[in-house]
Amino acid sequence: MVGRLRKRAKYDNRALVGAGRASFNAAAFTLLLLTSGCVTSTVDEMVFNEPIEGIGDASVVILGRRHASDYETEFDFISCVSKHITARDSSIEIIDEIEFVNTLYPWFEPRTAPLRPNDIDRLMLQKPVAEQIAALKLEYMIWVDGSTVQTNSAGSMTCGVGPGGAGCFGFGTWGNASDYEATIWDFTDKAEVGRLNTSTSGQSYMPAVIVPIPIIAPVQGTACDGMGDQLLEFLSSKH
Amino acid sequence: MEVLLSDSMTSDPRRIHKSGTWSLDYMALDPRRTHKSGTWSLDYMALDPRGLEVACGAAVRMLLLTCATLLAACSTKEVAVSGNFPAPLLEPLPVTLGVVYEPEFSGHEFYDEAKGRAESTWIVKTGEAQVEMWSQLLDGMFIQTVNVAPVEAPVEAEEPAADAEPPVTPTLVKFDTSFNEELDAILIPRVDELQYAIPAHTNVKVYEIWMRYAFELVRTNGDPIAEWTMTAYGKTPTAFLRSDEAAVNLAAVVALRDAGAHFITSFQKVPEVAQWLEDLESERSTTTAL
Numbered sequence A: 001m002v003g004r005l006r007k008r009a010k011y012d013n014r015a016l017v018g019a020g021r022a023s024f025n026a027a028a029f030t031l032l033l034l035t036s037g038c039v040t041s042t043v044d045e046m047v048f049n050e051p052i053e054g055i056g057d058a059s060v061v062i063l064g065r066r067h068a069s070d071y072e073t074e075f076d077f078i079s080c081v082s083k084h085i086t087a088r089d090s091s092i093e094i095i096d097e098i099e100f101v102n103t104l105y106p107w108f109e110p111r112t113a114p115l116r117p118n119d120i121d122r123l124m125l126q127k128p129v130a131e132q133i134a135a136l137k138l139e140y141m142i143w144v145d146g147s148t149v150q151t152n153s154a155g156s157m158t159c160g161v162g163p164g165g166a167g168c169f170g171f172g173t174w175g176n177a178s179d180y181e182a183t184i185w186d187f188t189d190k191a192e193v194g195r196l197n198t199s200t201s202g203q204s205y206m207p208a209v210i211v212p213i214p215i216i217a218p219v220q221g222t223a224c225d226g227m228g229d230q231l232l233e234f235l236s237s238k239h
Numbered sequence B: 001m002e003v004l005l006s007d008s009m010t011s012d013p014r015r016i017h018k019s020g021t022w023s024l025d026y027m028a029l030d031p032r033r034t035h036k037s038g039t040w041s042l043d044y045m046a047l048d049p050r051g052l053e054v055a056c057g058a059a060v061r062m063l064l065l066t067c068a069t070l071l072a073a074c075s076t077k078e079v080a081v082s083g084n085f086p087a088p089l090l091e092p093l094p095v096t097l098g099v100v101y102e103p104e105f106s107g108h109e110f111y112d113e114a115k116g117r118a119e120s121t122w123i124v125k126t127g128e129a130q131v132e133m134w135s136q137l138l139d140g141m142f143i144q145t146v147n148v149a150p151v152e153a154p155v156e157a158e159e160p161a162a163d164a165e166p167p168v169t170p171t172l173v174k175f176d177t178s179f180n181e182e183l184d185a186i187l188i189p190r191v192d193e194l195q196y197a198i199p200a201h202t203n204v205k206v207y208e209i210w211m212r213y214a215f216e217l218v219r220t221n222g223d224p225i226a227e228w229t230m231t232a233y234g235k236t237p238t239a240f241l242r243s244d245e246a247a248v249n250l251a252a253v254v255a256l257r258d259a260g261a262h263f264i265t266s267f268q269k270v271p272e273v274a275q276w277l278e279d280l281e282s283e284r285s286t287t288t289a290l
Helices: A002-034 A075-088 A097-103 A119-124 A127-136 A219-235 B052-073 B127-141 B244-269 B271-289
Strands: A039-047 A059-064 A093-095 A138-162 A165-186 A191-212 B002-007 B017-029 B035-047 B076-080 B093-100 B109-112 B121-125 B142-148 B185-197 B206-218 B224-237
Touching (some): A039 A219, A075 A093, A075 A097, A075 A138, A138 A191, A138 A219, B109 B185, B206 B271, B244 B271
Parallel strands (some): A059 A093, B076 B121
Antiparallel strands (some): B017 B035
């Protein structure tokens, strides 16, 4: 009897631990849902000449366009897309953007970067540049142009600091929109072989009763995932 | 900065309610010949059942917080530009070039005094970064470069006699001429103008730096070959948790990199330089043929 009771107690404990974990996970999931705003994403794709067997042992570079006067493609967005691709197919070698731009300085600065595939020929006239690109086994160059901007904001929040502590009260909301276009150049054929567009928008909220609770819409992150998935389909033989 | 802290506190006879004014007399000495002074005051009222010490502590904390906020509003923001300047990837020109970094260039700094209390005074020191970037760039662009020390311009000669022939070209050599035999020409870069813009000025979420350079290419005896100007531009967008100073530094680094890119792509397009390079090449071919 004692043994049974102990056994049952053991089972009960397990159930309790299991229930505890489940409720913790559910709470964490609910919190995640609650603290994530809604995001709408649209991805358009136009590919002319997709590699059938993937890119093999060649490499790819993803570069941001930064020649516009009022915006520039964020370095962290390019890094996010690169990580998204390599995390899902480690056989794809993506050259780090900053490392590539520094190695080939000054030919990929905003002033000098090629704007059309035909400009590659002009670039390859520089013997050291041609040698460097051959050493990198560069097969595809992907140019990403766009940015994430804040579209609207409303609400007000008051924060105060006193001898007894600090706190905020109010409500704020703001919208973000991302619009990115990726253009894929085949470096060997010196031709454009694909074009992808990702448009994402979302609304973030921040209610505050003593402690502000940000409910952030991952607008740029969703755009990164959308673009990364599409590029993965293009570059990887596994997807 | 000199700060005098004074207290005009009045104690409540019941020892639970204290009120009064903390005042802070300050005199901020600006490093560039301006100075500001005045008094900030903070009225406070503290309810403190435990007595005077807690009220004083809280008031001092509030005072320090307020002072920090006020001081931040009219502070001097100083940026010593530093960054990564890679070596250029190109075939070097077959020219042995002397480069003169004048003290105004190697110690170049931009100073912009605040126009009001809400603005900050800016000091952007670019000299060290300029020399680092241009040394790296020119080392890769020419087959050999030599740093030529600038020297004081010689005092002008005495007035020639009335019957004497006037000098053909009055040349003021402003650099060390001991390298004359080794060099093909000497380049003297100068920062002609620098402008900056921050979001507080423009309401655009971009930090910008714009520079205009003036270049002088001279023969080793000081005779001019070419003089031209060139612009460079760098910008960086605002970013979460990035300070104004870090953003201006980044914009300046982008501008310096742009200057390097512009110089490489435009040097041989300056007509006088193109002519000089052509002459140099034909002169060498003739010498080799002989």
